Amino acid sequence: MSGIILEKLNVWFDTPETRVDAVKNVSLRVEQGESVGLVGESGSGKSTILRALTGLVPTWSGAMEVAGEKLGRQRSRHFYKKVQMVFQDPYASLHPRHSVDQVLSETLRLHGFNEIDRRISNLLTDVGLGPSFRFRYPHQLSGGQRQRVAIARALAPEPEILLLDEPTSALDVSVQAEILNLLVDLRQEHHLTYLMVSHDLAVVGHMCQQIAVMQLGEIVEIMPVAEMRELKPKHSYSRHLLESSLGYKRADD
Numbered sequence: 724m725s726g727i728i729l730e731k732l733n734v735w736f737d738t739p740e741t742r743v744d745a746v747k748n749v750s751l752r753v754e755q756g757e758s759v760g761l762v763g764e765s766g767s768g769k770s771t772i773l774r775a776l777t778g779l780v781p782t783w784s785g786a787m788e789v790a791g792e793k794l795g796r797q798r799s800r801h802f803y804k805k806v807q808m809v810f811q812d813p814y815a816s817l818h819p820r821h822s823v824d825q826v827l828s829e830t831l832r833l834h835g836f837n838e839i840d841r842r843i844s845n846l847l848t849d850v851g852l853g854p855s856f857r858f859r860y861p862h863q864l865s866g867g868q869r870q871r872v873a874i875a876r877a878l879a880p881e882p883e884i885l886l887l888d889e890p891t892s893a894l895d896v897s898v899q900a901e902i903l904n905l906l907v908d909l910r911q912e913h914h915l916t917y918l919m920v921s922h923d924l925a926v927v928g929h930m931c932q933q934i935a936v937m938q939l940g941e942i943v944e945i946m947p948v949a950e951m952r953e954l955k956p957k958h959s960y961s962r963h964l965l966e967s968s969l970g971y972k973r974a975d976d
């Protein structure tokens with residue numbers, strides 16, 4: 724299995740005052756080629772799971788396996804090629820003084836690729852920008868275009884897995900759907916596996932096959948998106964999330 728397996732994952736933060744148990748006993752499988760959405764209210768532990776996967780949190784227990792590799796304290800070079808992350812805010816994730824060319828060529832060189840020109844041109848085409856954007860700087864791009872560059876950078880190492888942390892929530896509503904559609908197309912074309920954090924059930928419904936609902940650090944329900952669409956969540960908190968997103972309460976509840 725070369726997707727993602729989490730077994731009884733606990734993540735905690737020791738602060739001077741107290742210990743915060745951010746993720747509690749979470750088990751989750753994302754099969755290769757599948758797209759799973761993690762939803763839940765602010766502070767429920769969604770981003771902490773992505774950060775634990777990428778090795779950004781030292782204090783965890785349980786087991787994590789990604790792209791066929793059991794994860795320890797350190798992440799291997801292989802891991803950073805196979806697993807890439809797309810962040811919420813393309814303004815913060817691109818260096819303001821690095822052109823699109825620099826961003827992509829540095830990533831490609833770091834991962835040992837040659838034929839840099841051809842690869843940059845293909846990456847820009849893949850994300851719907853085209854070669855004319857190659858020598859632009861972030862301030863010469865719209866928010867949606869910047870996020871396309873960030874996605875091109877994530878695709879550059881030819882990863883198997885993308886970890887997506889609210890990839891459209893910083894964008895204008897008008898461009899959110901374009902970026903979501905791009906991510907849907909790229910998953911098919913590049914046979915990618917997605918684990919995506921989102922506040923927005925509509926976004927997860929569009930992008931994902933499975934949805935994992937988090938509350939206070941725990942996964943309280945994992946269901947196929949089709950069940951969510953048919954308003955069939957079993958856990959009361961999942962129903963609450965769904966009802967708030969739909970803006971109504973079912974008469975038979």
Ligand SMILES: Nc1ncnc2c1ncn2[C@@H]1O[C@H](COP(=O)(O)OP(=O)(O)OP(=O)(O)O)[C@@H](O)[C@H]1O
Pocket residue numbers: 736737738743744745763764765766767768769770771772922
């Ligand atoms: N570095 C840290 N030190 C201490 N506590 C932390 C740290 N990072 C996160 N937390 C706490 O861990 C819990 C989970 O946070 P996390 O960011 O994973 O939630 P989230 O579900 O992604 O929220 P949001 O949707 O607002 O991003 C929160 O209580 C948060 O305050």
